[in-house]
Every structure is written in structure tokens, then in C-alpha cells.
Amino acid sequence: MDNPFMARAIQLSLDNVLSGNGGPFGAVVVRQDSIIAEGVNRVTATNDPTAHAEMIAIREACAKLGSFELMECELYSSCEPCPMCLGACYWARLARIYFANSAADASGVGFDDSFIYRARFRWLR
Numbered sequence: 001m002d003n004p005f006m007a008r009a010i011q012l013s014l015d016n017v018l019s020g021n022g023g024p025f026g027a028v029v030v031r032q033d034s035i036i037a038e039g040v041n042r043v044t045a046t047n048d049p050t051a052h053a054e055m056i057a058i059r060e061a062c063a064k065l066g067s068f069e070l071m072e073c074e075l076y077s078s079c080e081p082c083p084m085c086l087g088a089c090y091w092a093r094l095a096r097i098y099f100a101n102s103a104a105d106a107s108g109v110g111f112d113d114s115f116i117y118r119a120r121f122r123w124l125r
Helices: 004-019 053-065 083-092 103-108 114-118
Strands: 026-031 034-040 073-079 096-101
Touching (some): 004 026, 004 053, 004 073, 004 096, 026 053, 034 053, 053 073, 053 083, 073 083, 073 103
Parallel strands (some): 073 096
Antiparallel strands (some): 026 034, 026 073
């Protein structure tokens, strides 16, 4: 792996699976060529459906920087962000997002979020 930040995100995902603490997802937030935050999938470990690697890394980066804006930061993720994480990336105003595996790759190993794109909700009034 030529990019040390992507290599770290991938290593985090592998370590998370080997530890038995969560799914195969890792993410890092980088600012000025330094990792400022890391995250791994903690959904099952914390019973929190929002505890995706990207969400955890973004939360940690925002806390460290004391801001909800990460305009000077980049996100490296082991997989293409799901709709929730992509929304968080936009709200955090990240400068760039890089990912190693596609949503189709994730679907192939049991992490399929395509149903979200097909969902139709009935709104209560």
C-alpha cells in the first residue's frame, strides 16, 4: 500500500475483525499530513447503529479540533461510506474522501446498504 493513511484505515479494519469487536471497517481523519483521529466499526460492541468507523473518526476529530467543521481534513476509509456516513462527511465539510473498497464489495461480504437507497417511507402526520 503506497498511501500510509489508507494502509492505516485498512489495518484498523483487519484488527477490528481479528479482535472480534466489530465489522471490517476502519477510518482515519488526516489534517496536514497527520492522523488526528481514528475509528473502527463499533456497532455490535456498543449496540449503537451509528457507531460506524467513519462516524467515530469524525466525532473524535471534531472533539480534538473543537469544531464541527473539518474543512482542512481528509477521510480515509477501508470502504465506501454508507449513506449515513456520507451525510456526516458532507456536514463535517471534509475536503476529500478516499476509500479502498466499494459499496458493492461490502455487499458481497454481507454488508449491503442498497435497501436504504430503495426505501420509501410513510410519513406520519
